[in-house]
Amino acid sequence: xxIANLKTIIGRFSDFSKMPRPQLERIDAKDAIERVRALYETxxxxxxxxxxxxxxxxxIHFEIQxxxxxxxxxxxxxxxxxxLSNLVLNAMDAMPDGGTLTIAAKTHRDKVEIRVADTGAGMxxxxxxxxxxxxxxxxEHGTGLGLAIVQSVIADHAGTISVESGAGSGATFVxxxxxxxxxxx
Numbered sequence: 001x002x003i004a005n006l007k008t009i010i011g012r013f014s015d016f017s018k019m020p021r022p023q024l025e026r027i028d029a030k031d032a033i034e035r036v037r038a039l040y041e042t043x044x045x046x047x048x049x050x051x052x053x054x055x056x057x058x059x060i061h062f063e064i065q066x067x068x069x070x071x072x073x074x075x076x077x078x079x080x081x082x083x084l085s086n087l088v089l090n091a092m093d094a095m096p097d098g099g100t101l102t103i104a105a106k107t108h109r110d111k112v113e114i115r116v117a118d119t120g121a122g123m124x125x126x127x128x129x130x131x132x133x134x135x136x137x138x139x140e141h142g143t144g145l146g147l148a149i150v151q152s153v154i155a156d157h158a159g160t161i162s163v164e165s166g167a168g169s170g171a172t173f174v175x176x177x178x179x180x181x182x183x184x185x
Contacts, residue, residue: 022076029071058098094120
């Protein structure tokens with residue numbers, strides 16, 4: 001078991017050290033979010049049913065809240081997908097007894113703000129401070145590289161990521177990415 005964990009850590013570190021530079025394309029944030037939702041929404045339902053032994057499965061309910069207007073980004077669709085997927089998987093892990101996972105996006109000034117929120121147990125201020133530090137994890141079997149990779153991807157897109165949480169109140173990860181300029185297509 002320990003060797004398997006070590007191999008996982010080495011593999012994740014290797015991935016982290018070889019992060020590709022973004023291959024920017026004009027995309028709509030809505031499409032990126034929809035792709036992640038389509039991939040994980042069914043998995044959240046099935047995972048909840050598989051882990052629950054009672055008559056009321058621990059289902060994870062997905063809520064999507066998207067602004068009506070287009071939210072154009074100049075982003076690498078695969079890297080952004082990896083980053084959002086990591087946040088969704090972490091949110092699902094944070095709710096072993098089920099809950100609500102909300103992905104929201106809107107424009108705010110010259111940014112697209114994407115929020116991934118869960119109704120899990122939340123984190124202490126100390127955990128929030130250390131969350132993006134490589135090798136720091138709150139999970140029993142985590143490598144501590146997932147959120148460091150997410151932060152790296154977001155920074156490579158000239159964006160920022162932060163977390164809002166409190167013990168017992170779930171967690172919300174807030175990504176701010178530059179809205180694409182009108183001149184590029």
